[in-house]
Amino acid sequence: MSPEDSQTGRLLADVGGTNARFAWQAREGAPLSDLQVLPVADFPTLQAAMHAYLDGLGRLRPELAAIAIANPVTGDRIRMTNHHWAFSQAAVKAEFGLAHLRLLNDFTALALALPDLPAGELRQVGGGAGQPGKAKALLGAGTGLGVSGLLPDGAGGWLPLEGEGGHVTLPAVSARERLVMDGLTRRYGRASAERVCSGQGLVDTFTLLCEADSVALSGLGSAAAVTEAALQARQPQALEALNMLCAMLGSVAGNLALTLGARGGVYIGGGIVPRLGSWFDTSPFHERFLSKGRFHDYLKDVPVWVITSARSPALLGAARSLVGLHRAASQP
Numbered sequence: 001m002s003p004e005d006s007q008t009g010r011l012l013a014d015v016g017g018t019n020a021r022f023a024w025q026a027r028e029g030a031p032l033s034d035l036q037v038l039p040v041a042d043f044p045t046l047q048a049a050m051h052a053y054l055d056g057l058g059r060l061r062p063e064l065a066a067i068a069i070a071n072p073v074t075g076d077r078i079r080m081t082n083h084h085w086a087f088s089q090a091a092v093k094a095e096f097g098l099a100h101l102r103l104l105n106d107f108t109a110l111a112l113a114l115p116d117l118p119a120g121e122l123r124q125v126g127g128g129a130g131q132p133g134k135a136k137a138l139l140g141a142g143t144g145l146g147v148s149g150l151l152p153d154g155a156g157g158w159l160p161l162e163g164e165g166g167h168v169t170l171p172a173v174s175a176r177e178r179l180v181m182d183g184l185t186r187r188y189g190r191a192s193a194e195r196v197c198s199g200q201g202l203v204d205t206f207t208l209l210c211e212a213d214s215v216a217l218s219g220l221g222s223a224a225a226v227t228e229a230a231l232q233a234r235q236p237q238a239l240e241a242l243n244m245l246c247a248m249l250g251s252v253a254g255n256l257a258l259t260l261g262a263r264g265g266v267y268i269g270g271g272i273v274p275r276l277g278s279w280f281d282t283s284p285f286h287e288r289f290l291s292k293g294r295f296h297d298y299l300k301d302v303p304v305w306v307i308t309s310a311r312s313p314a315l316l317g318a319a320r321s322l323v324g325l326h327r328a329a330s331q332p
Helices: 005-008 044-059 087-095 106-118 177-190 199-212 221-230 236-260 273-282 285-290 295-300 314-320 325-330
Strands: 010-015 019-025 031-037 066-069 077-079 086-088 100-103 122-126 136-141 144-151 158-160 266-269 304-307
Touching: 005 100, 005 158, 005 314, 010 106, 010 314, 019 314, 019 325, 031 044, 031 236, 044 087, 044 122, 066 106, 066 314, 086 087, 087 100, 087 136, 087 177, 100 273, 106 136, 106 144, 106 158, 106 266, 122 285, 122 295, 136 199, 144 236, 177 199, 199 221, 199 236, 221 285, 236 266, 236 285, 266 325, 273 304, 285 314
Parallel strands: 010 066, 066 100, 136 266, 266 304
Antiparallel strands: 010 019, 019 031, 077 086, 122 304, 136 144, 144 158
């Protein structure tokens, strides 16, 4: 590592409820290197995971860090929604001697990465061509349901959204969906979109459908197991649960596209949909995406892409969030 690298190194992280993905960037504009995935359950704190990653690299401490996290970022204190990690941004900055720490929602970081995603890492599943300079919508189901987007700033750049759209009220439209919604309300007090459009949501939906149909099944306590039962064994309630997740995701995506005026396209990330491959194309997603009454024609040309990147593109967005900060951080 050159002396320049030691003065400008950037630690990048994408922290979810299951895994924390880390990367190193030697300086602004440099490619990302040393990508590593650490299970969050293996570490008591975020700081412990950061130390493990940096110690494994054998590098000097970075000057800057950007951490995308599956959580609202509303103040100094962060307590993760889908994991037990909690920390103070100021304490993390001090512990690692950072000149600047940028903390942002993981889907805000993914939104920042959208303009840099190569065409080979996007698979179109509906619509036509995106309109240049128009808003882009982003959502994705995984441990939770992430929602964000990009709005044009009027000067050729983009403004990422920082919100928690995954927690909007569940958009049930059929009797079976209302059955699930009622069951989720009994269990959690409220049925948000994330309660179906997530890994735990898939398991809960499957369980509620089995209970309603008086079907006793065991050994399907994970999203992966339910998905396998749906796609390989064609188990009826598992297949219905997976179709329901995709339908609900389509409803949420259509709502988001209408809200943002996302003529630039809708992007689907997260851990669930990309793993479904071409099966997703035949799911109820796009039918429900378009099912907006008088605004069916408004949405039919809006392109929908599944993000198929092998490595976390949110790390690219985290790096983009640090652009221009070395100079600012170094000035007195």
